[in-house]
Amino acid sequence: MKIQNENKEIVELSHGGGGKRMDQLIGFISKKIGIRNSSEDLVGPEETDDSAVIKIRNTSNTLVLTTDSHTIDPVFFKGGNIGDLAVAGTINDLIVMGAKPLYLTLGMIIEEGFTFSDLGRIAETIGNLCKKTGVRIVAGDTKVMPRGMLSSIVLNTSGVGVLIREEPIKDSNAKPGDIIIVTGTIGDHGTSLLSLREGLQFDTELESDVTPLWPALEKIVRDPRIHSMKDMTRGGFASATNEIAVKSGVCLEINEEKIPMRPEAKAICEILGLEIMEISCEGRAIIIADPSAEQDIIQELRKHPETKDARIIGKVISEPKKKVLIKTEIGGKRILDKPFGEPIPRVC
Amino acid sequence: MKIQNENKEIVELSHGGGGKRMDQLIGFISKKIGIRNSSEDLVGPEETDDSAVIKIRNTSNTLVLTTDSHTIDPVFFKGGNIGDLAVAGTINDLIVMGAKPLYLTLGMIIEEGFTFSDLGRIAETIGNLCKKTGVRIVAGDTKVMPRGMLSSIVLNTSGVGVLIREEPIKDSNAKPGDIIIVTGTIGDHGTSLLSLREGLQFDTELESDVTPLWPALEKIVRDPRIHSMKDMTRGGFASATNEIAVKSGVCLEINEEKIPMRPEAKAICEILGLEIMEISCEGRAIIIADPSAEQDIIQELRKHPETKDARIIGKVISEPKKKVLIKTEIGGKRILDKPFGEPIPRVC
Numbered sequence: 001m002k003i004q005n006e007n008k009e010i011v012e013l014s015h016g017g018g019g020k021r022m023d024q025l026i027g028f029i030s031k032k033i034g035i036r037n038s039s040e041d042l043v044g045p046e047e048t049d050d051s052a053v054i055k056i057r058n059t060s061n062t063l064v065l066t067t068d069s070h071t072i073d074p075v076f077f078k079g080g081n082i083g084d085l086a087v088a089g090t091i092n093d094l095i096v097m098g099a100k101p102l103y104l105t106l107g108m109i110i111e112e113g114f115t116f117s118d119l120g121r122i123a124e125t126i127g128n129l130c131k132k133t134g135v136r137i138v139a140g141d142t143k144v145m146p147r148g149m150l151s152s153i154v155l156n157t158s159g160v161g162v163l164i165r166e167e168p169i170k171d172s173n174a175k176p177g178d179i180i181i182v183t184g185t186i187g188d189h190g191t192s193l194l195s196l197r198e199g200l201q202f203d204t205e206l207e208s209d210v211t212p213l214w215p216a217l218e219k220i221v222r223d224p225r226i227h228s229m230k231d232m233t234r235g236g237f238a239s240a241t242n243e244i245a246v247k248s249g250v251c252l253e254i255n256e257e258k259i260p261m262r263p264e265a266k267a268i269c270e271i272l273g274l275e276i277m278e279i280s281c282e283g284r285a286i287i288i289a290d291p292s293a294e295q296d297i298i299q300e301l302r303k304h305p306e307t308k309d310a311r312i313i314g315k316v317i318s319e320p321k322k323k324v325l326i327k328t329e330i331g332g333k334r335i336l337d338k339p340f341g342e343p344i345p346r347v348c
Numbered sequence: 349m350k351i352q353n354e355n356k357e358i359v360e361l362s363h364g365g366g367g368k369r370m371d372q373l374i375g376f377i378s379k380k381i382g383i384r385n386s387s388e389d390l391v392g393p394e395e396t397d398d399s400a401v402i403k404i405r406n407t408s409n410t411l412v413l414t415t416d417s418h419t420i421d422p423v424f425f426k427g428g429n430i431g432d433l434a435v436a437g438t439i440n441d442l443i444v445m446g447a448k449p450l451y452l453t454l455g456m457i458i459e460e461g462f463t464f465s466d467l468g469r470i471a472e473t474i475g476n477l478c479k480k481t482g483v484r485i486v487a488g489d490t491k492v493m494p495r496g497m498l499s500s501i502v503l504n505t506s507g508v509g510v511l512i513r514e515e516p517i518k519d520s521n522a523k524p525g526d527i528i529i530v531t532g533t534i535g536d537h538g539t540s541l542l543s544l545r546e547g548l549q550f551d552t553e554l555e556s557d558v559t560p561l562w563p564a565l566e567k568i569v570r571d572p573r574i575h576s577m578k579d580m581t582r583g584g585f586a587s588a589t590n591e592i593a594v595k596s597g598v599c600l601e602i603n604e605e606k607i608p609m610r611p612e613a614k615a616i617c618e619i620l621g622l623e624i625m626e627i628s629c630e631g632r633a634i635i636i637a638d639p640s641a642e643q644d645i646i647q648e649l650r651k652h653p654e655t656k657d658a659r660i661i662g663k664v665i666s667e668p669k670k671k672v673l674i675k676t677e678i679g680g681k682r683i684l685d686k687p688f689g690e691p692i693p694r695v696c
Contacts, residue, residue, distance in 0.1 A: 017689025018582025018628070042410065043445065043516050047595070050441040050578065051414035051507070053516040061409065062390065066399035067453035067506055071491045071498075093398040097391065105415035107455075107504045139506075143419045146693060149499040150419075156455045158415055158487075158506035159399070168391050168401040230398065234366025247395070280366070341365025345494060 009116040016110070016144025023048075025142055028116060029108065032123030033130070033137060045138050052138035054103065062163040064099035066090060070155045073346040075118070078192050079208030082155055083125035085348055088282055090159040091133055091212040092231040096285055098169040098221050099161030101214055104130070105139040107156035112147045122153070133214045135159075165222055174228040174248035174288040178316040181287040181297060183217075183307040184209060184260060186237045190279035190347050191265040194272070206264045211283035216304035220287065220297055228288035234342045237277040240286050241324045242338035249321050252288075254314035254336070257329045278339040280347050288316060357464040364458070364492025371396075373490055376464060377456065380471030381478070381485060393486050400486035402451065410511040412447035414438060418503045421694040423466070426540050427556030430503055431473035433696055436630055438507040439481055439560040440579040444633055446517040446569050447509030449562055452478070453487040455504035460495045470501070481562045483507075513570055522576040522596035522636040526664040529635040529645060531565075531655040532557060532608060534585045538627035538695050539613040542620070554612045559631035564652035568635065568645055576636035582690045585625040586672070588634050590686035594670045600636075602662040602684070605677040626687040628695050636664060 015025040026048060037044025043053040068089045075082045087104065094101040106126065110119065130137060192206035213231070220226060228248065230240040237259070245252045261276060269276040283306060289297055294312065301310035314327075324336040363373040374396060385392030391401040416437045423430045435452065442449040454474070458467065478485060540554035561579070568574060576596065578588040585607070593600045609624060617624040631654060637645055642660065649658035662675075672684040 013693050014689030016582075017687070017691075017693065018584075018587050019626075019687035019689040021689045022582070023686075042511075043518055047518070047520070049445065049519050049595075051412045051445040051447065051509070053445055053447070053511060054411045054413065056409045056411060061404045063402045063404060063411075063508070064399045065402065065451060065453060065508060066487045067455050067489050067504070069455040069457050069489050069491045069504060071457060071493050073497075097397065097399040097401055099399065099401070103413060105413060105506045107415050107417040107506075109417050109419060109457075109502055109504075139414045141415050141417050141504075143417045143502075144693075145419050145499070145502075149421075150502075151493070151497040154457055154493075154498075154502065156415070156417060156489075156504035156506075158453045158455075158504075160411070160413060160508065161399070163390075163401060170391055170395070171397050172395065234364075234370070236366075239366050247397075278367075338371075339365070339367035341362030341367040341369045343365075345361050345365065345492075 011110050011112060011114045011144055013112045013144055013146060016142060022142065029123045032120045033127035035137060038136060054138060064094050064097050064161040064163055066093040067158040070348060071346050072348055073151065075152050077196055077208055078205060080210040081122055081125055082153060083122040084129060084210045085282055086155040086157040087126055087129040088210050088212040089233060089348065090157040091135060091214050094159045094161035095214050095217050095221055096169060096229040096231050098163055098165045100164045101133065101135045101159055101161045103136055103138045103160040105158045106137050107141045109143045109145060109150060109154040111150045111152050112144055114153055129212060133212045165224060169226055169229045171228060171230060171244050172247035174244050174250050174316050176250055176316050176318045177291060178227055178288045179291050179294055179312050180252060180314040180316065181310055182259060182313050183285045183301060184309040185262050186259060186281055186284060187265045187276040187279035188262060189282045190344050191268045193347050194344055195268055206262065209281050209283040211306050213283065213285060213306060216306045219300050223293060225290040225293035226287060229285055231285045232281045233348055234280050235339050236279045236281060238336050238339050244288060245324050246322045251317045251320050252314060252324045253317050254324065254326050256326050258311055258313040260309045260311055274343050277336060278343055280342060282348060359458050359460060359462045359492055361460045361492050361494060364490060377471045380468045381475035383485060386484060402486060412442050412445050412509040412511055414441040415506040418696060419694050420696055421499065423500050425544055425556055426553060428558045429470055429473055430501060431470040432477060432558045433630055434503040434505040435474055435477040436558050436560040437581060437696065438505040439483060439562050442507045442509035443562050443565050443569055444517060444577040444579050446511055446513045448512045449481065449483045449507055449509045451484055451486045451508040453506045454485050455489045457491045457493060457498060457502040459498045459500050460492055462501055477560060481560045513572060517574055517577045519576060519578060519592050520595035522592050522598050522664050524598055524664050524666045525639060526575055526636045527639050527642055527660050528600055528662040528664065529658055530607060530661050531633045531649060532657040533610050534607060534629055534632060535613045535624040535627035536610060537630045538692050539616045541695050542692055543616055554610065557629050557631040559654050561631065561633060561654060564654045567648050571641060573638040573641035574635060577633055579633045580629045581696055582628050583687050584627045584629060586684050586687050589672045592636060593672050597669050599665045599668050600662060600672045601665050602672065602674050604674050606659055606661040608657045608659055622691050625684060626691050628690060630696060
């Protein structure tokens with residue numbers, strides 16, 4: 001029942017069927033991830049029972065829950081793979097609400113014929129990121145779809161965290177006078193993926209920014225002067241800022257030249273006629289905070305490689321309500337709309 | 349931005365892109381499900397923030413977590429649709445551990461071109477089942493995959509519950525002397541799906557047994573005399589009983605003629621050369637309990653339409669360890685193995 005030669009072995013339909021072969025598939029994935037029970041588990045993931053049962057210790061009763069599916073094409077890209085995306089995306093959604101991420105569930109939907117070698121690489125990535133962030137995979141599910149019914153692999157990760165501050169950090173809580181911070185360059189993930197797909201070549205190769213922002217943002221998340229926070233995924237900077245502006249009923253006034261961008265990412269967008277502010281990132285957040293927190297936040301962000309390029313890019317004002325206003329270097333102003341859709345499909 | 353004519357409208361790639369069109373898709377789904385914030389939400393699903401933040405009241409701190417992906421083909425079948433499967437499957441996985449199901453997350457991965465009409469029917473089913481069981485969808489995610497990259501729709505549901513008894517109900521806790529109960533006819537789901545696919549006709553049409561077993565099993569789950577419990581999904585009765593036998597290190601001795609089966613389901617299996625005990629159910633459970641609980645359990649199960657056909661089908665013995673032993677009416681004995689894989693792909 002062991003995988004003999006994982007470079008050549010492929011996933012077959014029977015690996016999804018609830019029998020001995022599925023046990024083999026689950027065993028393979030679990031080993032690569034490094035699944036282990038913890039002392040807080042009454043029923044842990046190693047037991048492959050119907051659910052995990054966990055006695056949470058020393059925490060409050062306020063749960064934070066999220067879910068994300070990942071359909072990226074290609075599955076392996078410069079700077080990561082779909083496993084990075086799944087763990088980082090879900091963890092980041094918990095953090096920006098003010099939560100410490102604790103548990104993930106992992107649903108894998110695999111196309112018949114997918115290699116165990118690629119599956120193993122993805123599972124190892126997931127395991128490494130879990131170790132790095134202290135998050136545990138506590139429940140999982142595998143399905144196999146017939147060849148041609150699914151392109152390669154889709155992951156779903158759901159996340160459970162606990163609130164580590166008095167109030168959650170809500171999209172709707174930005175206030176006039178607040179400062180606006182972005183934790184790093186925008187658009188790297190989408191443009192690096194696009195350059196890979198289109199076969200564009202640049203002197204410096206772009207990499208995806210995909211990364212979990214825990215523990216980098218832990219201290220910041222605990223600061224009550226943080227009013228609003230959002231990771232930028234599909235629809236990028238434009239979607240995230242517009243969500244905050246609309247839900248808070250305020251205007252986000254952004255100085256365009258302050259937004260950190262890689263020249264290669266900018267160039268790709270210019271060549272292809274894309275708006276970089278609409279391109280997805282997978283390891284960047286927007287932070288809206290009381291101005292008194294400015295120095296503390298920037299100093300803290302500079303300490304972590306994931307957020308070292310953080311910059312203040314603007315401020316929250318009252319009018320025009322529910323709008324994102326971009327101020328250009330030469331004094332122009334324009335409204336940045338929420339995009340119609342992500343300009344590049346299947347980036348996450 | 350409204351869906352004008354949902355019978356004709358189809359999901360397009362841009363509906364998955366994180367922009368205004370995705371808001372439209374999410375709005376459509378939320379309305380059909382009937383998504384609403386609750387008073388325990390600090391950040392509820394109506395706010396479409398990055399995560400839901402929930403203050404659990406009057407509960408212990410023992411969480412029960414599970415996840416399930418659903419890839420069934422066809423999406424609509426006699427007795428239900430993929431929405432029933434998603435809600436019931438996840439809720440049942442929580443119940444059989446001894447949990448009260450509380451929250452679901454919902455990930456929808458939709459093929460470009462899927463109709464809003466079908467999507468609406470699925471979402472309404474999900475909403476109705478949530479209402480019936482008192483479970484809430486608290487977080488969601490939608491992705492759209494290009495035409496031909498996914499066949500129709502895949503759902504992922506993750507579930508959160510709280511333990512409502514001292515100890516969880518584990519696969520590994522069956523004890524010699526225990527009675528074995530099955531809550532209803534086996535193999536209905538898989539065989540009904542198969543007859544639909546193969547175009548077989550029978551006088552009485554088979555229906556899927558898909559149903560959430562909450563609140564039907566609530567009282568039983570609270571009884572400490574319940575030692576082990578499992579819902580039968582992929583691999584059916586054979587997989588579920590073997591899991592318990594192996595993990596508990598006991599023998600499950602089953603009287604074949606006691607197992608409730610529909611004649612139509614048996615007939616389909618005979619025609620197609622399938623073992624009915626390997627065929628999936630989606631609303632049936634196996635219960636292993638102390639013999640003193642027999643009358644209480646059977647009386648309680650008979651009260652609920654979902655479990656009214658419950659029967660005692662055998663007992664747990666010591667030897668041969670880790671085996672399921674089938675006793676036939678004429679006195680024969682055979683070992684029921686864990687199947688190699690589900691005989692029918694994509695039934696759940």
